[in-house]
Amino acid sequence: MDQPCIRIRDVGKTFETREQSIQALSEVNLDVRPNEFITFVGASGCGKSTLLRILAGLETHSSGEILLHDEPIDGPGVDRAMVFQHYSLYPWLTVMQNIRFCRQLKVISDTVYSQSDVETASGRADALLSLMGLQPFADAYPSQLSGGMQQRVAIARALMPRPDIMLMDEPFGALDAQTREVMHDLIRHVHRLEKSTILFVTHDVEEAIYLGSRIVLMAPRPGRIDSIYEVPLPTERHQDMKLEPEFIRLKREILSRIRETSGVQTDLEQLQRLTRGAQA
């Protein structure tokens, strides 16, 4: 079996605000193997985004250790790309310019500005444009595109420097149900083709099962890993699988565990007690 490309050991994160100290993550342990597609689910506030941001190098952790290819993470790097829920494209650049933007930065920062670098980058940008079905829109501006198309540009831009690891924080959260299904099949296709490792945060359990090979369920207060599920589906997926008994059983099990760990039930019970008290 492949060695893990990411090792997360006893990781904790505490945010200190003026009023309080928030333990966003506590004793998180996880090994990620190359080319895995891991999805993260869990109640609001369980630290999913914080963990992703730490892996992206956008946030530091307070305790424990995170190794990426046996090296500690010490900031963002071109080996990791992040895709957010909001498309975060540059509105003044065309689709093609947005896709090439990151690569241009890398070429300039490496000061290896040769013709062959530029040609390789152009070829890759063209390939990504066609992979995302965006060729007719190469010269369009983001404001001229639908949400789904903008997110395809954001994914193409993230893929441009050939990152080892894609960190995706609810990338399809703002899209309608039909567009999401199209994006699901597209991202599975991209994963097969590009062979990158994908860590994907979502609130949608069906999305988590359909996309992931493993599902990490996190729980809040403090944010931690509660359980990990292997997805019993073949690598090749199709939408009808969502109707299979095994898929529905896993969805029920995960949804029920999220409810149990979220504390919402406890809040409801407290509310009912208070209401009863007020009526007595």
Ligand SMILES: Nc1ncnc2c1ncn2[C@@H]1O[C@H](COP(=O)(O)OP(=O)(O)OP(=O)(O)O)[C@@H](O)[C@H]1O
């Ligand atoms: N910059 C910050 N400063 C203070 N507290 C923060 C900060 N970022 C996150 N938190 C807190 O850390 C906890 C975890 O937040 P995080 O956004 O990682 O959870 P999440 O699981 O992604 O939530 P959601 O599903 O609602 O997006 C929450 O209690 C949140 O309020």
